[in-house]
Amino acid sequence: MQTLIQNLIASGAFGKNPRWDLAAAITVLVMSAVVFLGVAFPFAGIVSWVERRVWARIQSRVGPNRVGPQGFLQWLADGVKNVCKEDIIPDEADARLFKLAPYLVMLAFILPWAVMPFSSSLILADLNVGILYMTAVTALTVVGLLMAGWASNDKWSLIGGIRSAAQIVSYEIPAGLSIFPVVLMTGTLSMQGIIRGQGWAPQHWFLFANPFTFVAANILYISALAEGNRTPFDLPEAESELVAGFATEYSGMRYLFFYMAEWGNLYIIGAIITTLFLGGWQFPHVTNSVVAMNVLQLITFNVKVLFLVFVSMWIRATLPRVRIDQLMTVCWKYFVPISFVNMIGTAVWVAIWPDGNAAMGYIMFAGMIAFGAVFIQRVIYYLRRSRMEVYFNPTI
Amino acid sequence: MSTLHTEEMTLNMGPQHPSTHGVLRFVVRADGEVMREAIPDVGYLHRSIEKIAEKVGYHGFMPYTDRVDYVCAMFTNQGWGMACEKLGGIEVPRRGEYCRVIAAEFNRIASHLLSVGAMAMDIGAVTPFTHAIREREMINDLIEELCGARLTFNYMRIGGVGWDLPPGWREKALKYLDHFDPILEEYNALISWNKIYVERLANVGVITPAEAINYNLVGPNLRACGIKWDIRKDIPYSVYPEFEFEVPVGNGQWGQLGDSMDRYVVRIREMAESSKILRQALEKIPPGAVLAKVVRNFRPPAGECQIRVESGRGDMGWYVVSDGTGYPWRVHVRTGSFAAMGIIQKLSAGLMIADLVTLIASLDVIAPEIDR
Amino acid sequence: MSALSEYVHNIKDTVSTIFEGMAVTASHFMRKPYTVQYPDRMPVRVQDTLPFRYRGILEVDLEICTGCLACERACPIDCIVIVADKDPQTRQLLLSQFDIDIAKCMYCGLCSEPCPTGSIHHTTEFEGADYSLESLIRRFVKDPVMAYKPKKGPETDSRIAPILNRGMTYLDQWAQPGGAKPAEEEPA
Numbered sequence: 001m002q003t004l005i006q007n008l009i010a011s012g013a014f015g016k017n018p019r020w021d022l023a024a025a026i027t028v029l030v031m032s033a034v035v036f037l038g039v040a041f042p043f044a045g046i047v048s049w050v051e052r053r054v055w056a057r058i059q060s061r062v063g064p065n066r067v068g069p070q071g072f073l074q075w076l077a078d079g080v081k082n083v084c085k086e087d088i089i090p091d092e093a094d095a096r097l098f099k100l101a102p103y104l105v106m107l108a109f110i111l112p113w114a115v116m117p118f119s120s121s122l123i124l125a126d127l128n129v130g131i132l133y134m135t136a137v138t139a140l141t142v143v144g145l146l147m148a149g150w151a152s153n154d155k156w157s158l159i160g161g162i163r164s165a166a167q168i169v170s171y172e173i174p175a176g177l178s179i180f181p182v183v184l185m186t187g188t189l190s191m192q193g194i195i196r197g198q199g200w201a202p203q204h205w206f207l208f209a210n211p212f213t214f215v216a217a218n219i220l221y222i223s224a225l226a227e228g229n230r231t232p233f234d235l236p237e238a239e240s241e242l243v244a245g246f247a248t249e250y251s252g253m254r255y256l257f258f259y260m261a262e263w264g265n266l267y268i269i270g271a272i273i274t275t276l277f278l279g280g281w282q283f284p285h286v287t288n289s290v291v292a293m294n295v296l297q298l299i300t301f302n303v304k305v306l307f308l309v310f311v312s313m314w315i316r317a318t319l320p321r322v323r324i325d326q327l328m329t330v331c332w333k334y335f336v337p338i339s340f341v342n343m344i345g346t347a348v349w350v351a352i353w354p355d356g357n358a359a360m361g362y363i364m365f366a367g368m369i370a371f372g373a374v375f376i377q378r379v380i381y382y383l384r385r386s387r388m389e390v391y392f393n394p395t396i
Numbered sequence: 397m398s399t400l401h402t403e404e405m406t407l408n409m410g411p412q413h414p415s416t417h418g419v420l421r422f423v424v425r426a427d428g429e430v431m432r433e434a435i436p437d438v439g440y441l442h443r444s445i446e447k448i449a450e451k452v453g454y455h456g457f458m459p460y461t462d463r464v465d466y467v468c469a470m471f472t473n474q475g476w477g478m479a480c481e482k483l484g485g486i487e488v489p490r491r492g493e494y495c496r497v498i499a500a501e502f503n504r505i506a507s508h509l510l511s512v513g514a515m516a517m518d519i520g521a522v523t524p525f526t527h528a529i530r531e532r533e534m535i536n537d538l539i540e541e542l543c544g545a546r547l548t549f550n551y552m553r554i555g556g557v558g559w560d561l562p563p564g565w566r567e568k569a570l571k572y573l574d575h576f577d578p579i580l581e582e583y584n585a586l587i588s589w590n591k592i593y594v595e596r597l598a599n600v601g602v603i604t605p606a607e608a609i610n611y612n613l614v615g616p617n618l619r620a621c622g623i624k625w626d627i628r629k630d631i632p633y634s635v636y637p638e639f640e641f642e643v644p645v646g647n648g649q650w651g652q653l654g655d656s657m658d659r660y661v662v663r664i665r666e667m668a669e670s671s672k673i674l675r676q677a678l679e680k681i682p683p684g685a686v687l688a689k690v691v692r693n694f695r696p697p698a699g700e701c702q703i704r705v706e707s708g709r710g711d712m713g714w715y716v717v718s719d720g721t722g723y724p725w726r727v728h729v730r731t732g733s734f735a736a737m738g739i740i741q742k743l744s745a746g747l748m749i750a751d752l753v754t755l756i757a758s759l760d761v762i763a764p765e766i767d768r
Numbered sequence: 769m770s771a772l773s774e775y776v777h778n779i780k781d782t783v784s785t786i787f788e789g790m791a792v793t794a795s796h797f798m799r800k801p802y803t804v805q806y807p808d809r810m811p812v813r814v815q816d817t818l819p820f821r822y823r824g825i826l827e828v829d830l831e832i833c834t835g836c837l838a839c840e841r842a843c844p845i846d847c848i849v850i851v852a853d854k855d856p857q858t859r860q861l862l863l864s865q866f867d868i869d870i871a872k873c874m875y876c877g878l879c880s881e882p883c884p885t886g887s888i889h890h891t892t893e894f895e896g897a898d899y900s901l902e903s904l905i906r907r908f909v910k911d912p913v914m915a916y917k918p919k920k921g922p923e924t925d926s927r928i929a930p931i932l933n934r935g936m937t938y939l940d941q942w943a944q945p946g947g948a949k950p951a952e953e954e955p956a
Binding site: 061381383 | 775778787788791792793795798800801802803
């Protein structure tokens with residue numbers, strides 16, 4: 001950010017001899033607006049359309065495809081519809097808390113975008129404690145959801161809110177513990193530092209560095225899904241039991257805020273995993289032009305994050321949801337002990353090989369390719385058995 | 397520290413709810429997540445169908461029987477047809493009986509598909525529901541060619557069936573069965589053996605065999621407790637003795653005997669068995685008439701009769717009292733879902749609220765059948 | 769050590785079953801959706817794709833109606849109202865009213881079965897939604913017409929013959945009580 005501001009001043013964008021703090025403030029504000037309003041919110045909307053189309057293909061049907069080309073404007077139509085709806089606040093509900101809750105949840109969704117490393121120089125704030133800031137700020141959702149559940153004056157919402165509070169708070173622990181192996185391997189908490197510690201090739205990613213980080217990556221991904229209230233952990237909004245859980249009494253745009261936060265969280269989950277384990281924006285050095293490299297890095301980062309978003313949607317379409325006591329069992333009896341084992345194992349690994357073990361990277365990457373090959377073989381088996389027509393076109 | 401004051405909550409899982417399989421109401425007394433009791437409240441779908449029979453007469457009542465249980469319409473049709481035939485001493489020609497069995501077994505597959513699909517959706521997996529409905533749509537297409545309707549079939553008549561198999565239908569039906577068997581295997585791989593699903597269903601709502609008999613459960617609910625009782629084998633009717641098929645029984649291998657997983661797996665296995673029966677029936681169907689001659693103003697002699705049919709939900713009983721005129725004196729239908737409502741209150745003690753949904757779905761409760 | 773083996777077994781089970789499930793859904797992602805996008809993205813009108821026996825909205829061909837009132841008696845809901853009186857001058861049966869209330873009709877088919885000529889029949893039309901309840905009472909008689917008298921031999925009137933033909937083909941689809949041969953050919 002510093003270099004960007006200096007470059008901008010040097011190129012005369014602020015006129016002759018501007019005040020440094022004024023130029024910095026304007027740059028930061030404009031960039032924040034671009035990121036928050038131009039990337040975060042539209043993404044949360046667009047991903048709702050993508051999710052519906054992806055779900056529909058998995059379920060043998062066509063998703064929304066009428067509003068706009070291939071239904072692309074469906075999310076805008078949904079937004080407009082929700083804004084036009086009557087804003088119902090239950091009579092006995094605590095109106096101030098009721099109105100405040102969606103904004104807190106939105107806050108938890110918006111704040112992590114400040115440290116999102118889009119490319120080597122496109123980051124709003126390269127904090128020294130980037131990943132810690134992200135973990136801390138995503139936990140704000142608990143406050144919002146509890147507030148929503150309590151303020152609705154509805155027993156079903158209360159159950160949903162309490163469930164979600166228990167869930168998010170519990171899964172913070174395996175998530176936090178799974179970040180430690182990466183921090184041990186790089187020695188820094190800053191997002192750019194962690195990415196710079198990895199290489200562009202898959203075998204240099206932290207995912208394949210050693211078996212402990214592989215398991216840690218999986219645990220982090222699943223815990224992040226649990227924190228984002230996604231299936232298989234979507235009890236707080238279990239549609240078939242509690243109608244909409246904590247959001248039952250909400251209508252119109254307030255209701256949509258909860259869901260936009262959930263959809264937007266998909267990107268944040270993907271970004272955390274990409275940064276920590278998948279090499280972030282690393283791209284081989286093919287050109288000396290800074291702008292071109294930044295664009296390529298931006299594309300790489302987004303491809304990785306969007307793939308993880310797709311996997312989240314795919315998991316949501318496949319798996320049933322777990323019950324609250326099973327959720328707690330999985331967290332405390334399985335994830336937390338395994339996370340501790342990961343941490344200790346990585347510490348031992350770093351002590352033995354301080355510069356990393358390249359051979360292990362290759363071995364694990366080869367193992368992953370074998371796993372992928374087995375998966376594709378199963379997919380082809382099901383395609384052949386069912387004798388239904390194959391159709392690869394994403395549009396219809 | 398003195399004990400914390402706690403209260404139990406009374407929640408209302410109201411008539412409008414995404415997962416009560418129709419219009420049912422439960423008053424749930426819960427201590428946090430764990431329920432003390434779930435008291436069912438039925439009657440929202442009562443349409444006086446049994447009384448209507450006394451007004452429309454024997455022939456005219458056949459379409460109304462579809463509405464008693466619209467998911468298993470063929471079985472209700474068959475039950476009413478058999479009751480009137482027994483009263484009037486009419487014999488159905490053999491080809492008619494074969495057509496009845498074919499239509500009924502297709503309906504059983506469709507009903508079980510809806511049941512397992514809805515159960516998967518209540519547990520949280522949304523995809524198996526749409527896959528099951530897709531398969532059901534293909535069966536509906538077949539039956540639409542056969543009798544003209546997709547849900548309320550009105551296929552059977554007193555003395556046989558209303559339409560014969562159209563030309564080319566046998567081949568289409570066999571082609572569908574060839575398509576269905578691998579789809580069932582795929583469905584199982586997707587959801588039935590999924591660990592999360594098994595954990596949700598195993599050991600939930602365990603019904604012991606003695607309880608099942610005491611509470612009058614029938615059908616897959618009863619067979620899941622290990623009791624091998626199927627009307628098609630034990631009190632055979634129609635041409636079922638001519639077919640070879642097994643009666644799947646629960647064995648408690650995922651949890652305890654008689655839990656929800658047993659009920660679910662019994663339904664999946666029953667679909668495979670129905671597929672077997674259908675292949676044999678489509679192979680062996682004899683030529684001939686499908687409808688016996690019955691007069692327009694059907695006046696069976698005074699008397700009463702009781703018929704039991706193995707429908708998708710179990711032993712469906714039809715009790716008809718005739719007084720010699722063209723209108724029945726009294727018709728009563730005894731359905732499996734009504735009995736299942738009685739056991740929900742007892743089983744719900746100690747379950748979690750999420751399990752209540754599982755329990756209702758596994759008992760395959762269809763609201764119109766409870767209230768008629 | 770059975771607790772540890774059960775622990776590991778649980779993890780292995782979870783991973784393997786989820787793997788299978790994801791393979792199934794991935795395979796579905798590449799299959800053609802089963803949806804039929806009605807009504808605008810269909811090559812043919814839906815009504816033309818429905819089978820011949822489809823029980824849609826009722827229709828009456830008054831040219832071949834004999835005024836026997838069998839359909840009115842058969843209907844369990846009494847949604848057919850027919851007024852057929854003997855005209856004092858011509859001593860023929862005169863149909864002055866033939867109303868079917870398709871709002872009440874439950875599309876059971878019990879009326880088309882006993883019709884001797886197949887004049888009351890189900891069409892493949894199913895789009896009946898309208899803005900007023902009045903429009904759902906289909907009145908088939910505009911001016912009073914004479915009922916049809918079926919002839920002993922084949923029908924000679926060239927205007928009525930095709931309609932009668934269609935009606936009898938429609939009736940052939942129903943099961944013939946007592947053993948008559950069912951229809952062999954699928955009607956066009």
